[in-house]
Amino acid sequence: MSNISLIIDERPANIGNFMVGRLLPFREKRMVGPFSFIDHMGPAAMSDHENLDVPPHPHIGLSTLTFLFEGEITHKDSLGNNVVIKPGQVNWMTSGSGIVHSERTPDYLRTTDKMLHGLQIWVALPKHLEQMEPEFFHVEEQEIPHWEENGLKFKLIAGEAFGKKSPVPVYSPLYFIEIKSSSRQKLNIGDDLFGESALYILDGAVESEGNIFEPKHILIANNAKLCEFEMHENTTVYIFGGEPFPEERFIYWNFVATDKTLIEDAKTKWLNQSFKPVPGETDFVPLPEQSHFTKK
Template sequence: MADPIELLIQGRAHDLGGGFAVRRVLPSVKRRMVGPFIFLDHFGPMDVPPGGGMEVRPHPHIGLATVTYLFDGGIFHRDSLGYAQAIRPGDVNWMTAGSGIVHSERTEPEMRATGFRMHGVQTWVALPKTHEEAAPAFEHVEAARLPAWTEDGVAQRLIVGTYAGHTAPTTHFSPIFYVGVEASVGAKLAISPEHAERAVYVADGSLTIGDRQLGVGDLAVLAPGQAAEALAGAEGAKAMLLGGATMDGPRHIWWNFVSSSKERIEKAKADWREQRIGKVPGDSEFIPLPDK
């Protein structure tokens, strides 16, 4: 039988500042995108002591949508449209940057005071050329509104898109699927071949696909059109299934900006340098444009 794994990518450590470390998986030198997914950061699982937490000051985005999903903990989002929204495990925050948006991501004071357990994934979805300059928007979808099902010891929640006969209500602009998975010890997960590009990311525990065991930080890009099965290891597994249609051409990525046009990214740099993209109401802080 042909190997169901086309490519294996391993996340690398990246410090967001303030001691808040993540595993950065996409983009990789091996692969820039899987479907429309162009960026994947995985944080935790970690026990954050009292006084600690996330402190990401206001910063800009263009040409993409951010998707935040948590297994544990919480993040408070504020943006230049005036939205202020806490996200909890199982919920989805989808922020369409489009022509430009600014947001911050911080730990709420109550959680910071007591300490908490944090575990989640943030991805960026590149927008198709027809929607790269869409009006910025923000959408919060509670866990109860997302399709969820359990089969053979595997609980799955469809975060965005269509998958295995289910459709999520979350906004999207091109064929996509994104599924949160929690599998019990020894459970078998069948992975549908319906989308052109697919990958499996292990966030906790381990999975075996074909003859390869995947651990935390491993992203397995699957061979197209081929059904695959993943077997959860002795500690079970938490994982993300993601992908969709092949993107309509390459994308450039620089800092927080994604675009099909290098010139558009240069404009975004100038706009942020001159503080023309927007401001988060009531927050005078911001992350300056990097030198490189």
């Protein structure tokens, strides 16, 4: 029996003035472990008059992870953080009871040609931490555990695996791993994984049970412990997952919660503009008109 239970294609989605490839949630698989949302940004070549501009918008009940391959983004939030995210760094923002942030092309790049390419990820919080105080952490590239083994390059971007631990302060058992190959290599890493597990192919190709899988796909494993595959040369994959939560999650816009009441309260709060504002920002993303919930 195949260990691949589901294959998810990247689907186009618009996040304002920027198109992305949406990977999660998917109608047949809302979450993988605590991971509830993944967008693949780019690669996008932007001219000297094109810029990323996502005005202030709120989040509750989750942590966001931004990881860039190319380009730079200025992150500003209602805690007063103002940070430029560069490739290889990790931005980890935990919304808890509520946070507002904006994402824009840095001022010094706005009149030049530029590239933008990366991943934006949401990780749901455990129920007892849904209403925690918001936090923000910026982790430099050199702080991320990285090593080479059997001709492969590994990075443990978040969580714990392979006997290592990332400094990114996660709130439930999970892992987010980068693996790069320069030549064909077989991997059997199931013993280092747990919970639900999935593999995203960024570049190159992956072979499993006689099938070849190419970029812009997520492969969902039936059993993380049976995670075996072959990476073709010049391939980059991301393996992510962890322990799933016992409770279902509701997702509405940028809000994730175990209780619809928390989402309704956040909607009202945003409509009334009573979230703490982002210093220096004056505009905002309005609440979507269509009001619907997506279950886990």
